[in-house]
Amino acid sequence: MKTPDLTVPALLRGTARRLAGALAVLIGAATVAFAALQLIPGDPVTVMLGPGTAATPEVKAQIRAQYGLDQPVLVQYLHYLGRLATGDLGESYQQQRPVADLIGDQLAPTVELALAAMFLALVSALLAALATAGRRGPARSAGSLAELLAVSSPSYWIGILLLTAFSFQLRIFPVAGDQDLSALVLPAVTLALPLTGVLAQVLREGLETALGQPFTLTARSRGLAPVAVLLRHALRHAAASALTLTGWLTGSLLGGAVLVESVFGRPGIGALSLQGTTSKDMPLVVGLVLLSALVFVTISIAVDLLYLAIDPRLRKR
Amino acid sequence: MARTGPRPLPLLAAVTAGTLLVAGCGSDGTGPAADSASAEPVQGGSLTYATDVEPISFDIHVSQQDVTGAIQRNVFDSLVHQDAKGGFQPWLASSWEIGPDLKSYTFRLRDGVKFTDGTPFDAEAVKVNFDRIVAKETKSQYAAGLLGPYTGTEVIDPHTVKVSFSEPFAPFLQAASTAYLGFYSPKAIKENGAKLGAGGPADVGTGPFVFTGYTKGQSAQFSRNPDYNWAPADAAHQGPAHLDKLTIRFLTEDSVRVGALTSGQVQVADPIPPANVRTVQSDPKLKLLSTDAPGANYALVLNTAKAPLDDPQVRRAVQRGIDLDTDIKSVYFDVYKRAWSPISPTTPDYDRSLENSWPYDKAAAEKALDAAGWTEKDAAGYRTKNGQRLTLEWPLPPAEYVREQRETLGQAIQADLKKIGIEVTRPRLDIGTYIKNVYGGQEHIADYSWARFDPDVLRLYFNSASQPAKGGQNATFYQDQQLDEWTNTGKSTFDKAVRKDVYSKTQQRAVDLSLIVPLYVRTAVVGHSTRVHGLTADPNTWLNFHDAWLGR
Numbered sequence: 001m002k003t004p005d006l007t008v009p010a011l012l013r014g015t016a017r018r019l020a021g022a023l024a025v026l027i028g029a030a031t032v033a034f035a036a037l038q039l040i041p042g043d044p045v046t047v048m049l050g051p052g053t054a055a056t057p058e059v060k061a062q063i064r065a066q067y068g069l070d071q072p073v074l075v076q077y078l079h080y081l082g083r084l085a086t087g088d089l090g091e092s093y094q095q096q097r098p099v100a101d102l103i104g105d106q107l108a109p110t111v112e113l114a115l116a117a118m119f120l121a122l123v124s125a126l127l128a129a130l131a132t133a134g135r136r137g138p139a140r141s142a143g144s145l146a147e148l149l150a151v152s153s154p155s156y157w158i159g160i161l162l163l164t165a166f167s168f169q170l171r172i173f174p175v176a177g178d179q180d181l182s183a184l185v186l187p188a189v190t191l192a193l194p195l196t197g198v199l200a201q202v203l204r205e206g207l208e209t210a211l212g213q214p215f216t217l218t219a220r221s222r223g224l225a226p227v228a229v230l231l232r233h234a235l236r237h238a239a240a241s242a243l244t245l246t247g248w249l250t251g252s253l254l255g256g257a258v259l260v261e262s263v264f265g266r267p268g269i270g271a272l273s274l275q276g277t278t279s280k281d282m283p284l285v286v287g288l289v290l291l292s293a294l295v296f297v298t299i300s301i302a303v304d305l306l307y308l309a310i311d312p313r314l315r316k317r
Numbered sequence: 318m319a320r321t322g323p324r325p326l327p328l329l330a331a332v333t334a335g336t337l338l339v340a341g342c343g344s345d346g347t348g349p350a351a352d353s354a355s356a357e358p359v360q361g362g363s364l365t366y367a368t369d370v371e372p373i374s375f376d377i378h379v380s381q382q383d384v385t386g387a388i389q390r391n392v393f394d395s396l397v398h399q400d401a402k403g404g405f406q407p408w409l410a411s412s413w414e415i416g417p418d419l420k421s422y423t424f425r426l427r428d429g430v431k432f433t434d435g436t437p438f439d440a441e442a443v444k445v446n447f448d449r450i451v452a453k454e455t456k457s458q459y460a461a462g463l464l465g466p467y468t469g470t471e472v473i474d475p476h477t478v479k480v481s482f483s484e485p486f487a488p489f490l491q492a493a494s495t496a497y498l499g500f501y502s503p504k505a506i507k508e509n510g511a512k513l514g515a516g517g518p519a520d521v522g523t524g525p526f527v528f529t530g531y532t533k534g535q536s537a538q539f540s541r542n543p544d545y546n547w548a549p550a551d552a553a554h555q556g557p558a559h560l561d562k563l564t565i566r567f568l569t570e571d572s573v574r575v576g577a578l579t580s581g582q583v584q585v586a587d588p589i590p591p592a593n594v595r596t597v598q599s600d601p602k603l604k605l606l607s608t609d610a611p612g613a614n615y616a617l618v619l620n621t622a623k624a625p626l627d628d629p630q631v632r633r634a635v636q637r638g639i640d641l642d643t644d645i646k647s648v649y650f651d652v653y654k655r656a657w658s659p660i661s662p663t664t665p666d667y668d669r670s671l672e673n674s675w676p677y678d679k680a681a682a683e684k685a686l687d688a689a690g691w692t693e694k695d696a697a698g699y700r701t702k703n704g705q706r707l708t709l710e711w712p713l714p715p716a717e718y719v720r721e722q723r724e725t726l727g728q729a730i731q732a733d734l735k736k737i738g739i740e741v742t743r744p745r746l747d748i749g750t751y752i753k754n755v756y757g758g759q760e761h762i763a764d765y766s767w768a769r770f771d772p773d774v775l776r777l778y779f780n781s782a783s784q785p786a787k788g789g790q791n792a793t794f795y796q797d798q799q800l801d802e803w804t805n806t807g808k809s810t811f812d813k814a815v816r817k818d819v820y821s822k823t824q825q826r827a828v829d830l831s832l833i834v835p836l837y838v839r840t841a842v843v844g845h846s847t848r849v850h851g852l853t854a855d856p857n858t859w860l861n862f863h864d865a866w867l868g869r
Contacts, residue, residue: 041747097515105533167577
């Protein structure tokens with residue numbers, strides 16, 4: 001691939017622009033998270049302790065003072081941004097540990113699960129799309145039906161179904177945990193299934209569009225085998241739209257992981273998010289919001305850069 | 318968030334002291350499961366126990382969660398032990414004396430008790446722990462409240478301590494028996510004081526198990542404390558636990574937890590939801606243990622300060638106009654029992670005479686409404702008076718705070734009351750507004766339960782000083798001299814006859830005045846493999862694994 005217009009300064013400028021945008025998104029997310037928490041009706045400490053607490057007003061006042069919740073909102077906001085700027089996410093109200101530590105401890109199993117699911121989804125979507133693109137007949141219909149089912153079934157339900165079949169009945173896989181690879185299989189499949197469905201549909205559509213283009217005819221007339229046309233030419237075209245989607249889906253894996261992790265009793269961000277939101281642990285929730293913003297921003301930058309590699313036409317701009 | 322049915326929220330659910338929560342677990346609370354008494358316990362083995370709620374903080378001095386106390390009970394011992402009848406037995410304290418003014422308690426500590434890091438358990442350890450609980454930086458959400466008007470602990474000699482209070486404090490022995498006033502090794506507090514909430518090996522106690530590891534979202538692991546030799550006298554055996562290892566798995570989904578039990582991947586699952594009870598019952602390899610939770614039953618608490626519930630006739634109509642036997646049977650399949658008193662049958666001084674004293678009586682309910690002047694009916698069939706419809710507002714908190722299918726039971730209650738012409742509305746409120754309205758006396762009806770192994774819970778519910786705005790639980794907002802006097806008397810005496818008398822009268826008066834409509838007795842239902850023997854529950858319905866063993 002020649003890259004005549006891809007100069008180093010241009011690349012740097014592009015990257016700098018994207019990083020500035022990313023920073024703006026992060027500050028925006030932090031601000032929205034802060035505002036949302038201010039808008040929760042009721043006194044934050046009361047909400048945090050929940051109904052049915054035996055905490056006296058004195059204890060509540062003490063907690064309020066210790067977290068600076070008795071200060072004006074603007075002061076709280078500036079303090080909050082200041083702390084974030086120094087990388088300090090604060091301390092969890094409920095667990096009384098630094099939020100950064102809590103998230104750090106739980107990140108690895110979720111990343112492992114998300115990567116495994118993404119890998120599974122990409123490979124199976126690619127295989128399904130290549131096998132069915134441009135074909136007619138029962139194989140194609142069966143493929144479409146399977147995709148539709150995978151896309152429209154809630155992952156929560158898929159998880160229970162898989163567990164019932166493969167863990168409770170057949171007893172092939174353990175119910176949960178991250179003890180070894182066998183425990184990763186069911187959660188990864190659960191998380192991957194809906195992604196596979198979406199990706200396979202988009203890929204096949206892209207492939208079929210590309211196969212209808214004049215360049216396909218040219219390639220075929222040069223004597224290239226249909227498989228070679230599919231892999232070498234059509235796939236590159238189809239990949240662009242699938243890539244955008246993959247970026248978005250990878251981000252959404254984080255949300256999916258929350259559900260899947262709690263169904264399977266796996267450690268990870270899911271367990272943390274569940275606890276953080278149900279106990280209204282604001283610093284923890286803010287930390288998790290920032291984490292997902294960071295993931296989305298990073299992925300969208302990565303996807304932008306990947307486009308440049310896939311589609312030479314984009315490099316001219 | 319995953320909505321998974323009627324399970325408690327971590328926080329809420331937990332509030333031991335209170336709560337609305339499923340405590341957990343339990344056998345009959347009086348001794349070993351029946352079949353195990355005959356067999357010789359097997360030493361060793363590893364038991365896995367699945368539960369639905371994961372502790373947010375493992376720090377017993379900080380957490381208000383029920384599950385924290387239930388799990389950490391295996392790691393931490395208390396000064397005294399409360400037996401199944403509500404009496405107090407020696408544990409880490411071999412004896413005690415209570416000052417005549419109930420302002421001081423002097424404990425003689427047991428000799429030879431060691432923390433699992435080798436530190437001796439002594440008077441200094443008691444002082445360090447109690448002082449830590451009340452220290453501001455601990456931010457205790459529950460234990461500090463248990464210490465009440467604590468002023469300090471005095472080390473009299475290495476094995477004698479005196480705990481003092483600024484005013485008479487009779488509930489202290491009960492408080493001292495809970496896991497929340499358990500003891501960390503002073504060395505652990507010094508070295509890891511800020512990290513005790515994270516669980517794992519930093520949590521060093523004197524209990525039958527050592528906390529060896531914790532993986533958030535997955536499991537907590539414990540191993541036997543080989544030196545343990547100070548179980549309460551009513552334990553099935555003295556000496557170390559039978560099990561080598563205990564693993565607690567956190568499986569929040571009901572179907573997954575039950576599936577893990579039926580497929581043999583865990584040996585104990587808690588709780589088993591009413592809808593799954595039959596599955597477990599019909600499996601020859603599984604058994605059920607049901608224990609009634611102590612404390613206040615799940616009940617409708619009627620706000621007597623808000624019209625029309627300020628009229629006792631209207632309250633009576635609500636109380637008698639609900640077909641509770643039918644409603645509870647249809648929602649809970651005979652797993653939960655209908656309640657008759659504000660407190661549950663396992664709570665000390667429960668008044669049995671209330672049973673069957675206020676059955677469903679539609680005619681009586683209608684007569685009471687007629688007498689109260691709600692005689693007209695509007696187009697929708699609801700009663701009216703002076704053109705005003707008879708409407709009661711009973712708000713719903715956000716779904717994640719509702720457990721045990723209470724919303725379904727609520728629909729049955731709405732339907733029953735509609736039949737006698739009362740409209741019940743159930744707006745869904747966000748939690749901030751819910752707390753503000755209910756605690757502020759803005760709503761007609763509130764619904765909650767309060768787990769506590771002490772009839773003093775009646776004071777929380779019916780003493781006029783127990784205002785919701787000040788951390789109390791009296792959402793009836795009723796001011797009654799007799800209820801105040803009786804519950805205050807009960808709080809400040811150890812005289813059993815006096816307590817029985819005042820608490821019986823309190824239960825009867827609360828029902829007679831229709832301040833409350835007790836609905837059902839919360840029951841902890843645990844499923845376990847028939848290989849598990851000797852599983853017992855303490856009065857809180859928490860499982861005790863010290864006496865448990867696995868058959869071959």
